[in-house]
Amino acid sequence: MQLVDKILPYKSLSIVGLEKNTGKTETLNYVLKNIKNSSKRVAITSIGIDGETVDAVTNTSKPEIMIYREMIFTTAEQYFLKKRFSAEILDISREHTILGRLVTAKAVSNGKILLSGAADTHTLKKTIENNVRFGTDITIVDGALSRMSLASPAITEAMILATGAAYSSNIETLVRKTKFVCTLIGLATFDSSNIKFIDSNSTISINGDVELKGVYCLIDNELHDLDMLSALTISNISKGNLEKMRQNRTIFVFGILSNKLIDFLIEKNIAKDSTIVAKDFSTIFISDDKYHIFQKMGGKIMVLRKTNLIAVTVNPTSPEGIILNSTILQKRLEDEIGIKVIDVKQAEQK
Template sequence: MHLEGLSSLAIIGLGKNTGKTTLLNRLLRENPERTFALTSIGRDGEETDEVTGTKKPRIYIPRGTLFATASETLRAGDVTAEILAATPITTALGPVVILRALSDGFVELAGPSRTADLTLVEKKIRTFEPQALFVIDGAVSRISAAGRGLAEAAVLCTGTAVSRNLEELVRKTQTAVHLLTLPKTELPEPFPENRPALFRRAWSPVEVSTPAGGYDAVRDALAKGIHGVYFPGAVTEGLITELLPSPHFRELTLLATDGTRFLLRERLLEILGGRSIRLEVLHPIRLLAVAVNPKDPRGGSLPEETLRRRLEEVLDLPILSTQDNTRGGDLHEV
């Protein structure tokens, strides 16, 4: 994967064991000319998964890499590092500190999860390495690492751990890509993003009102010529199901902060499309590629070439391998 000109990247996954750590290790190994700065919105790089008890690939960083992690994770690695800065960010594993590796070695990452804290970490890192590639490891299935404008671009990891049924895995991946790449809204003016808002027809001039009753008031407002509805949090299937009985819930735009906020399955997306309901976002995500892990550590696998070929048929994105081989999945092909 060509990383020239890229300043930040989120590695996200559809679930556990989809190859995020292996992909991160490949990026580090195959781009020795770049200085990386790493953090995670969860915990990653541990030798054994604390939930499943299965062995996990560890994060191996080269000398010179910067990383931000909770202080208690430092003893779990073997890298020699110097502390560059402390931060006011606290976690269950201690305060987050920023370090530079003085040797090659293994590290665990347990960074902040709040948007403001991640922004602070990146800002502090850039005081030491302004040109570093800041990589946010999504951990577990936290695709939100790609949203909220946190990263300039993202790579989505998927694989047999999500589903051992080929066609089901392809459908889930295709739906995730659709949501992650939703278009930016044409809304011409900024507005408070921390509360629901209703927009009348023709976007301009924009008339914004906040329903006094919160989400319950949206259904009542649909009959008043509403052009768009903005939800500041997650747009869930439960929320949409509450609106479906309204005959006025059609021919409008649903807005969210970014594509990670739409938690909708394929069938409900089809229903919304049938009602001419468009999904748009304030902060679009630049998805660079999809990486596939054909193996499930709990047992079972899918033929990698078959999986890659099926995804290439339905996605207009490079399909990479998270494995250590480069056959057909060379990260430099993007």
């Protein structure tokens, strides 16, 4: 199955780079070029700025973003005025960014553009919802550097991950680090259908949309607040709530899940048979070694919502000129993660 065929069933897609210069923009251009002749109406936006001709950090040339006729795009006013093709304005947002309001338009001809879309995930979600009003079938979001939050299943339904020599110049290290990110993306979903949260005498169902904060313990299918605003301050937990955790080892974290909670559970001998449930992979900031130690001790990490990772793309060339063997890199990654891996530059030449 071709990459485009995997994309078409979804209404929204994010493209996220693990590091600067891992080929995210090349991946976006490859997707746009190959999807333009499909029957789907495509919209494109970004979180952050992308499409620069020169990398501000490495001072190396970068590919610009190519928009095709009939595609809908959203970018800031300043960049909309600098575009090099004709477009019909569909909407101008009330919200302001540092580069002006967000302009949504339909391309009347082909051309290149700088994208600077929503500054936050709330506005991004609103942009995606608005695109449906303009008859789009799928919105593609170009992500800022390592901005995993846009790939949250609460924002986009599917994602493509871009990795490469800029992330690590050693193939085995690159494969190991990329595999770990894919492991987090692929974490199993916790069945929360029968779980309730009781707050102020009202009962609500727990799912990926619920806006809770802090750390909770599951007792008899009910979430009990452990009076922690964040898992980052878990060391301040009361003796009573610590005992709840010890007796009921399913812990829900609404917010950032970091090494601190893992270390705490190991230190208190609670890691064995513990299950930590995070909102989704984008809220998990734990290291590879801590994850595997926790796993070996009998602990599990699960999520309320899972993202559909449909492909991984590779850029075997680093800004410093290091070139990895693309064929070996693709095979090693595919063997480890079980997902199609594409060198888009190589694919373009076929």
